[in-house]
Amino acid sequence: LEVSVSASRAQIPLRVEQAVGEVGTGFRDFLDGLFSYFGLYSTDGRILDFNQAALDLAGLGREQVVGRRLTELPFWAGMPEEGERLMGALERAAGGEAVRVETRVGRPGGGIVYVDAAFVPLRDAAGKVTQVITTGVDITTRKTIEMQLAHSERRFAEAQRVAHVGSWEWEVGGDRVAWSDELYEIYGLAKHEFDGTYAGFLSRVHPDDANYTIEIVGNALKAVTPFVYDHRVVRPDGEVRMLHTRGEVIADPRGKPMRMTGCCWDVTDKWQAMRDLEREEERLRASQGQLRALAARLDAIREEERRAIAREVHDQIGQALTVLKLDLASLRARLPPAAGDEARLQAAAMDHLIDDTLGIVRRITAELRPALLDDLGLVAAIQWQARDFGSRTGVACRVEISPDPGVPVAAGEALVLFRILQEALTNVARHARARNVVVRLDLAATEVTLTIADDGRGIDPAQLLHATSLGLVGMQERALVLGGSVTFTSAPGSGTTVMAKLPRTDPR
């Protein structure tokens, strides 16, 4: 507007004073009434006149500015280059050029005023430049808003950069896709490398995720609904990034999709960490499996050694003691009557010692590897163990077998169940202070369940969780090797129940 005003004044007389003289004080009042700045300069850059708005800006009277140069005015504290720039514009206008400049001046009272200024040459009838007329308008408000907007945009871009979030907008009808700077960063693309179309976007999506993407976006468009999904994109250098994308559809009043907007969060690091974690867990599971296999192998070796030791003790020591007992009996029968009571008492003591030692041999072999488990099977072994436990501890131990097994339990399972029974009964004797124990064996077609329930003082749940000392982990490991499980149910004061479940295999 100011330019056109000044242009329309192109043919006004040489000096404003003259113009005022000619037009009267009405024109002076008109100029001073403008809130835009007005100035008149000689071609050598001296101020001829300022209107009131310009004088107010400078905080000076007219007589204080006339005849001075722009650079001499108190506008340029801390920014002399602006004054020089305006002088340059003034010179160019004096040379016949219309110049438009955006500048800023310091108000003497403080604060900066942004000015959109135009410098226009005034010519005489011969076309010679005689003066330069300047108009300017205060654009501080606009400038402030622009700067705030730019600042806000910078902060938004910074936030996107920090959060690895990029935003996009797709004008569906015209197929124009606009990306934020950070989205270019995420895709690893320079501005010119993306053609700004939906197909261009799809071509960057990982091939395995492309159909999925088309489906998600298509459904959102059709139903005009927001969507959230994860997909990978491939950067030009081949690097794969994982994006968490949210989008929404903006439709016209009739429901026709117009635009789609959304943002993509680069979650590659999180995704990578998750994959590393999964791999680590896999490795852990594998090594746990190896440990378990090793433990099972060690256990098998231990069982084999126990069996060998039991056999050795039984066959060598047990038999020798039996022979000694028979020989001693033969010796006693042949003692002459004259041998006296002392010799007979000594022989009787020897016989007792042999009996006691045989008892020890029986107990050791039974604990190492009860022959009856192999000879008579699990049911007989459980019954013997319960009876033996009852007589050793005074705790009443009842055995329930149900139903009668048609098929014997396979040797491996029988051994595991028997060891669990021994361990559980040991715990009862050591910790439970029970009066009754019920041992129950349930033989189903596909599963065998052994339950040992006592009426003792129970185990604290916290202790159950960390109860390596109670052999609970050992019981569970034994069962796990055969694909079974052991559970412990207990509460202080209400007894403990150990339940072992094993899948049944063919005894052959």
Next chain:
Amino acid sequence: VRQRRILIVDDHPAMRRAVSEMLARVLPDALVDEAATGAAGLERAVGEPWDLVLLDLGLADRSGWDVLRDVRRACPGLAVLVMSLQPEEIYGAPVVDAGATAYFAKGGSAEDLAAAVTRALSNSPAQ
């Protein structure tokens, strides 16, 4: 009175000797012979006439249980007294179920063994 024939099947030499001596004392007229393995014991038990077989369960070459079953199958009437270190209250019934005439828990007294042998002989159909 016909001479009693008794076969001891046990892989422990001292055990065979001790049992033989005990039998010689209790049944001086009996013929007592020995087999040192399950295989030899089965062969002799089945191949020769016996009034009683004393069979140890814990044989090294094969299970005494198997020898017992094979003997019983071949000679249904032959008296077999099974012995082992295991307590009678557990092994007694299962051993008899498997075909033994009776069970003797080793470590019992010489008198008890003698009584068991005598009882088994008296139940023998050869009597």
